[in-house]
Amino acid sequence: MAASTVVNGLTSPNVSNADAGALAEEQCRAAKERAAIDSASRLPALAWLAGATFWLLWASFFGLVTSIKMHIPWFDVRVIMELGIISTLLSVPLMVLIARSKNLSLDAKIGFCTFAFVAAAALWLVLRTWVFDIRWSEHGGAWQTFGRTRMTHLSLIGYGWGTQAGIAGILWLVPRLSRTPLIYPNALIAAAAIWNVGIFAGVIGILAGLGTSVEWLDFPPFVPPFLIVSLAIVAAWGIVTFTRRQESHVYVTLWYCFGAMFWMPWLYTVAVIINIYSPATGVVQSACNWWFAHNVLGLWLTPIGVGAAYYIIPKVIGRPVYSYYLSIIGFWSLALFYSWAGMHHLIGGPIPPWMVSASTVGSMMMFIPVIAVGVNHHMTMLGHMGQLRYSPSLRFVVFGAITYTAVSAQGAIEALREFSEVAHFTNYTVGHAHLGAYGFFTMIMFGVFYYMVPRLTGQEWASSRLIRLHFWLCSVGIVIYFTSLSISGWFEGRQMNNPDYPFIQKMSNELPWLICRSIGGAMMSLGHVAWAILFVLNICGVGSRREGPTFFREKTSAEVEAELNGSTATPAEVALASR
Amino acid sequence: MDRTVTLLLGITLTFASSWLGLVFAPYVQMNNVQPIKGTTDDGVEEMYPRPLEGEAAYGREVYIANGCMYCHSQQIRSEHFGNGADIKRNWGVRRTVQRDYIYEKPILLGTMRTGPDLANVARRWSGQGGKDWNHLHLYAPRMMMPGSLMPSFAFLYEKRRITGEPSADALKLQGEWAPEPGYEIVPTPQAKALVEYLSVLDHNRIMLPEAQE
Numbered sequence: 001m002a003a004s005t006v007v008n009g010l011t012s013p014n015v016s017n018a019d020a021g022a023l024a025e026e027q028c029r030a031a032k033e034r035a036a037i038d039s040a041s042r043l044p045a046l047a048w049l050a051g052a053t054f055w056l057l058w059a060s061f062f063g064l065v066t067s068i069k070m071h072i073p074w075f076d077v078r079v080i081m082e083l084g085i086i087s088t089l090l091s092v093p094l095m096v097l098i099a100r101s102k103n104l105s106l107d108a109k110i111g112f113c114t115f116a117f118v119a120a121a122a123l124w125l126v127l128r129t130w131v132f133d134i135r136w137s138e139h140g141g142a143w144q145t146f147g148r149t150r151m152t153h154l155s156l157i158g159y160g161w162g163t164q165a166g167i168a169g170i171l172w173l174v175p176r177l178s179r180t181p182l183i184y185p186n187a188l189i190a191a192a193a194i195w196n197v198g199i200f201a202g203v204i205g206i207l208a209g210l211g212t213s214v215e216w217l218d219f220p221p222f223v224p225p226f227l228i229v230s231l232a233i234v235a236a237w238g239i240v241t242f243t244r245r246q247e248s249h250v251y252v253t254l255w256y257c258f259g260a261m262f263w264m265p266w267l268y269t270v271a272v273i274i275n276i277y278s279p280a281t282g283v284v285q286s287a288c289n290w291w292f293a294h295n296v297l298g299l300w301l302t303p304i305g306v307g308a309a310y311y312i313i314p315k316v317i318g319r320p321v322y323s324y325y326l327s328i329i330g331f332w333s334l335a336l337f338y339s340w341a342g343m344h345h346l347i348g349g350p351i352p353p354w355m356v357s358a359s360t361v362g363s364m365m366m367f368i369p370v371i372a373v374g375v376n377h378h379m380t381m382l383g384h385m386g387q388l389r390y391s392p393s394l395r396f397v398v399f400g401a402i403t404y405t406a407v408s409a410q411g412a413i414e415a416l417r418e419f420s421e422v423a424h425f426t427n428y429t430v431g432h433a434h435l436g437a438y439g440f441f442t443m444i445m446f447g448v449f450y451y452m453v454p455r456l457t458g459q460e461w462a463s464s465r466l467i468r469l470h471f472w473l474c475s476v477g478i479v480i481y482f483t484s485l486s487i488s489g490w491f492e493g494r495q496m497n498n499p500d501y502p503f504i505q506k507m508s509n510e511l512p513w514l515i516c517r518s519i520g521g522a523m524m525s526l527g528h529v530a531w532a533i534l535f536v537l538n539i540c541g542v543g544s545r546r547e548g549p550t551f552f553r554e555k556t557s558a559e560v561e562a563e564l565n566g567s568t569a570t571p572a573e574v575a576l577a578s579r
Numbered sequence: 580m581d582r583t584v585t586l587l588l589g590i591t592l593t594f595a596s597s598w599l600g601l602v603f604a605p606y607v608q609m610n611n612v613q614p615i616k617g618t619t620d621d622g623v624e625e626m627y628p629r630p631l632e633g634e635a636a637y638g639r640e641v642y643i644a645n646g647c648m649y650c651h652s653q654q655i656r657s658e659h660f661g662n663g664a665d666i667k668r669n670w671g672v673r674r675t676v677q678r679d680y681i682y683e684k685p686i687l688l689g690t691m692r693t694g695p696d697l698a699n700v701a702r703r704w705s706g707q708g709g710k711d712w713n714h715l716h717l718y719a720p721r722m723m724m725p726g727s728l729m730p731s732f733a734f735l736y737e738k739r740r741i742t743g744e745p746s747a748d749a750l751k752l753q754g755e756w757a758p759e760p761g762y763e764i765v766p767t768p769q770a771k772a773l774v775e776y777l778s779v780l781d782h783n784r785i786m787l788p789e790a791q792e
């Protein structure tokens with residue numbers, strides 16, 4: 001292992017056990033300092049996270065609706081809305097009774113409330129169909145046509161959930177790693193408010209028919225100013241915090257966060273000008289569109305996700321990252337190559353061939369940062385996989401970190417012309433998109449929040465069962481989602497490339513896979529509901545006050561000892577890192 | 580402080596390089612592409628491409644507002660790409676190139692082919708017959724194409740009680756799609772504009788020299 005024993009920005013010299021006493025004191029001081037820093041981050045970080053969680057639910061709703069509409073084109077959303085509203089009305093009185101009961105455990109209460117809701121929904125379904133015979137007027141409305149729900153889903157995923165979740169993480173990570181309490185909390189809360197007003201206006205706009213049909217920039221033209229102002233506030237805050245930092249060592253997570261905060265406002269502003277406000281000529285728009293859309297993924301969501309994993313993994317298992325040098329290589333090669341890769345979305349399209357070639361090279365070079373990050377994350381975990389049984393944060397983050405390696409390898413191959421000939425224009429891309437944006441980014445962010453929120457609110461998670469449910473619904477859901485679309489997409493591509501294969505046949509072959517996608521997506525959405533319940537309960541102070549982290553189950557003392565023996569880190573290092 | 584400078588400089592330079600390469604360079608290279616004179620299939624000489632006007636331009640807005648792009652691409656790929664299937668499937672007669680798109684704001688290349696490519700849909704559904712087909716297809720895709728996954732755009736049409744003579748533009752719907760007796764389905768101005776757009780949507784009007792392979 002490299003000589004470096006850097007644990008999340010706290011450089012500790014290699015110590016013998018004799019120094020343990022001094023270290024314990026240092027550890028106590030550091031813990032107090034972290035607690036003070038966390039308490040300053042509390043409101044802004046939770047404000048952004050609340051927004052993120054709210055829009056995640058809506059994004060899932062619109063994703064699910066979009067998905068169902070692909071295999072049932074006449075599906076009417078109003079039926080779900082009616083079902084939701086009526087079952088809520090019917091079940092709320094019961095839920096209040098259950099919640100007030102004194103002899104039930106919290107898990108049992110959550111279980112019974114869920115049951116009450118499902119029973120109410122089933123009852124209403126029976127009543128409306130066979131007793132009242134309710135029928136909605138035909139053909140839904142313009143607002144719920146596929147194209148608009150699709151734009152709403154992606155906009156909410158990108159800006160409502162992804163970006164806000166990322167900023168919530170940044171607002172907690174950056175002060176910790178800079179060892180300065182968060183400054184300008186009110187400006188950051190105002191930024192969150194501006195952002196959410198923008199998102200709300202944007203969603204209404206798209207549903208009302210003002211969407212722009214520019215992928216990843218679908219919001220109507222009155223929305224970007226809100227988002228730009230808000231991003232600018234966050235970026236300015238980032239720069240000031242960085243220059244004020246007390247910690248001279250810049251831990252790799254901080255590099256990633258700082259890069260992300262700096263790139264995103266620039267990207268977004270340029271893209272909005274060239275694509276929305278004063279569109280350039282013809283395919284220049286496409287070039288800019290995909291330069292932007294690709295970089296939102298690669299230079300905004302990815303660095304936050306990768307950076308956060310760099311923080312959480314060593315923190316939870318109490319070991320320094322495997323190699324400091326690899327982490328530097330990973331960061332700089334990402335910055336250089338990823339930003340060049342955007343044109344691989346246009347392979348075969350009407351743009352100059354040199355641009356596609358440049359991006360294919362960029363995509364191939366991406367193997368460097370991906371391998372660097374992968375080796376670093378996975379080697380740090382090696383020998384500590386047992387910890388996945390206990391720590392929810394670790395479980396989500398490691399799932400995400402493994403997926404990152406997988407999705408990037410897949411992406412690099414998709415950027416090859418021969419592969420793109422088949423996979424482009426099919427659901428294969430959508431599978432990849434969800435493996436990345438969901439399996440990697442979203443899962444890592446959940447892991448971060450399981451670690452972060454209790455430290456901000458001082459409140460432990462109300463139910464480890466619900467966390468487990470969240471994990472399994474989301475992870476099994478995304479596996480179903482990804483597998484079915486990848487299989488389907490590959491066949492779609494092969495069949496479309498065969499000019500004698502009837503198009504309509506290709507379309508009906510997709511059906512079973514699209515239905516599987518809806519099932520996987522429904523599981524993911526349910527998982528998000530579980531997350532939202534946990535988050536709200538935590539904010540409302542339900543559950544025990546925080547003493548130690550919530551584990552799926554407690555470690556026995558023998559297990560703790562075995563871990564220490566198996567680890568190369570000294571007990572002092574472990575203690576230092578494990579808070 | 581030296582690290583701050585390295586970091587700032589590094590992330591600015593790496594990023595600026597891609598901006599220069601992928602946004603600024605194409606801007607310089609392509610922003611001034613001009614229309615040229617050519618001969619259409621029917622032997623007419625004209626400037627190509629021409630900006631859309633009037634009803635067709637409005638129809639394009641309807642296309643944008645309803646996200647048709649998320650199921651339909653508008654680009655024909657080279658005959659050496661993907662088995663040349665785009666052309667063999669009769670979606671176009673030649674690949675599309677930069678010049679074909681110079682008046683499109685926003686450009687609607689698309690990334691998904693849940694439905695067929697529409698770059699040259701006017702060539703397949705032309706004239707009054709094509710327009711009628713498109714209206715019926717937009718209103719009731721599964722009447723025209725059993726098993727179609729395309730959603731119905733019935734909200735672009737209006738159901739009216741027939742007073743006196745039935746309207747000339749009423750849709751000739753059959754079976755389960757027909758309205759009850761005494762009623763008719765007529766296109767709204769939006770539907771008419773959209774169909775007008777589809778009936779002029781043709782990126783292969785003339786053979787461009789740079790598209791020759």
Ligand code: HEM
Pocket residue numbers: 059060061063064065066067150153154157161162427429430433434437438442517518520521522524525649691
């Ligand atoms: C709740 C479950 C979800 C379902 C059912 C769902 C479904 C869908 C559907 C149907 C599309 C449109 C694909 C198409 O046009 O062919 C889509 C697009 C997309 N979704 Fe989701 N989604 C879900 C959750 C998420 C989440 C949590 C994320 C990530 C953070 C996400 C990211 C995306 C992205 C990036 C696209 C665009 C894909 C592309 O353009 O190729 N989705 N989703």
Ligand code: HEM
Pocket residue numbers: 215293297298301302341344345363364366367370404407408409410411412413414415420423424425429432433434435436437440441690
């Ligand atoms: C080395 C890394 C990666 C490479 C080379 C890569 C490559 C690609 C390629 C070539 C496509 C276009 C496919 C097509 O349209 O034919 C694509 C789409 C996509 N990728 Fe990746 N990918 C990588 C990593 C990621 C990661 C980490 C994420 C998630 C954060 C991600 C999310 C997406 C999304 C959302 C799309 C769909 C975009 C859209 O159509 O809206 N990719 N990727």
